[in-house]
Amino acid sequence: MxxxxxxxxxxxxxxxxxxxxxxxxxxxxxxxxxxxxxxxxxxxxxxxxxxxxxxxxxxxxxxxxxxxxxxxxxxxxxxxxxxxxxxxxxxxxxxxxxxxxxxxxxxxxxxxxxxxxxxxxxxxxxxxxxxxxxxASPEERYLNLLQNRPDLIQRVPQHQLASFLGMIPQSLSRLRARIMEKSKE
Amino acid sequence: MxxxxxxxxxxxxxxxxxxxxxxxxxxxxxxxxxxxxxxxxxxxxxxxxxxxxxxxxxxxxxxxxxxxxxxxxxxxxxxxxxxxxxxxxxxxxxxxxxxxxxxxxxxxxxxxxxxxxxxxxxxxxxxxxxxxxxxASPEERYLNLLQNRPDLIQRVPQHQLASFLGMIPQSLSRLRARIMEKSKE
DNA sequence: TAAAATCGTTATCTTAAGATAAGAAAATGA
DNA sequence: TCATTTTCTTATCTTAAGATAACGATTTTA
Missing domain, CATH: 2.60.120.10 (Jelly Rolls)
Structure with a gap:
């Protein structure tokens, strides 16, 4: 303190x-x-x-x-x-x-x-x-979190993050895969 | 006061x-x-x-x-x-x-x-x-608002309500129609 | 009052999220 | 250490939301 x-x-x-x-x-x-x-x-x-x-x-x-x-x-x-x-x-x-x-x-x-x-x-x-x-859309929310609280993404289990972001774990997983695809191009 | x-x-x-x-x-x-x-x-x-x-x-x-x-x-x-x-x-x-x-x-x-x-x-x-x-889902959010702040639905234009509920006006309109359909049955 | 702008709805097409199932990887615990 | 549980991912199908366009209805305002 x-x-x-x-x-x-x-x-x-x-x-x-x-x-x-x-x-x-x-x-x-x-x-x-x-x-x-x-x-x-x-x-x-x-x-x-x-x-x-x-x-x-x-x-x-x-x-x-x-x-x-x-x-x-x-x-x-x-x-x-x-x-x-x-x-x-x-x-x-x-x-x-x-x-x-x-x-x-x-x-x-x-x-x-x-x-x-x-x-x-x-x-x-x-x-x-x-x-x-x-x-924000779900995808934008994830990208925002990545910007503002990157530590959370590291230290918290995916399925807890998912509901924190307002979606189910499978959607988060898919969304991450989609972002990876995009960034490859 | x-x-x-x-x-x-x-x-x-x-x-x-x-x-x-x-x-x-x-x-x-x-x-x-x-x-x-x-x-x-x-x-x-x-x-x-x-x-x-x-x-x-x-x-x-x-x-x-x-x-x-x-x-x-x-x-x-x-x-x-x-x-x-x-x-x-x-x-x-x-x-x-x-x-x-x-x-x-x-x-x-x-x-x-x-x-x-x-x-x-x-x-x-x-x-x-x-x-x-x-x-809540978008539909649940609308129903919650209907419960908790019915006055807002009366006094505020639909398109402003829509973004307040996290969607576009057309989706709110469709969603309302869907709810009406359901309640008819 | 007439023209213009705003507003709400409906319809079609596209896109992405939810539901469900299943399998691989990692963590946990006896 | 090995079995069990938890976690994460992938795939398919279904459902609902976004994008776009179009059409009255209402409101605004010139």
Missing amino acids: SKYISLTEDEKDTILSLDIFRSVKKGTILLKRGQKSRDEYFVLKGCIRKYYITDGEEKTTAFFTEMEGLTPHCAINNTPSEYFVSCVEDTILTVAHIDIGVELFIKFPKLQLMCKVLSNELLAKQQLNFDEFKI | SKYISLTEDEKDTILSLDIFRSVKKGTILLKRGQKSRDEYFVLKGCIRKYYITDGEEKTTAFFTEMEGLTPHCAINNTPSEYFVSCVEDTILTVAHIDIGVELFIKFPKLQLMCKVLSNELLAKQQLNFDEFKI
């Missing part, structure tokens, strides 16, 4: 005293559908994945890697979760009750403005992502 | 003194691509639309109706806008410099926690929308 903001010793101590750091194995499920949890996650190293299961099919809608945080919908609204969260790789992350975030927020005023600015930026980024997704 | 939070006279005066209320005609363009503006919008009555133009084609990615706010990406990052914003209907809205929001935020501490909570909720809603969009 000190990469991003400078903290006093007091602040560091407070954060460390919370004992929220976890190291979890690949495949571990952090949150299941129907579960009520008020925890939020922040990835320090590794990758976690958010997915739905409909008709027995996994539908991946987001990945979170280094320095990205996931505050599940269920933690905000205090309702059972609609989706699952699991680890794509061995992952080190913080797991903290959502109110701890609010406590920190109250204790350290200088975090407050940062929070507004950050959450605005996050919201804006989220919206741009959504816009891009809507505007 | 007093529908949502109770305000003191002081607070009301401050807000009214800002003189940010605007009444704009249908079709008015509030923001153009390339323009640098630091204004954010909040719709009191009517409907505004956010859209891109690529290869001369309009691509609508969002609508904002009563009690919904749009803080453009360009206002947050202070960069030229990538997209356009225009009025779908005659609309009454507030137009305010983004810093005014921050000023209010600083002046009235009780807005601060609300802001964190609200922006978290907004972010969560945004993410759920995105998830839904990714998971």
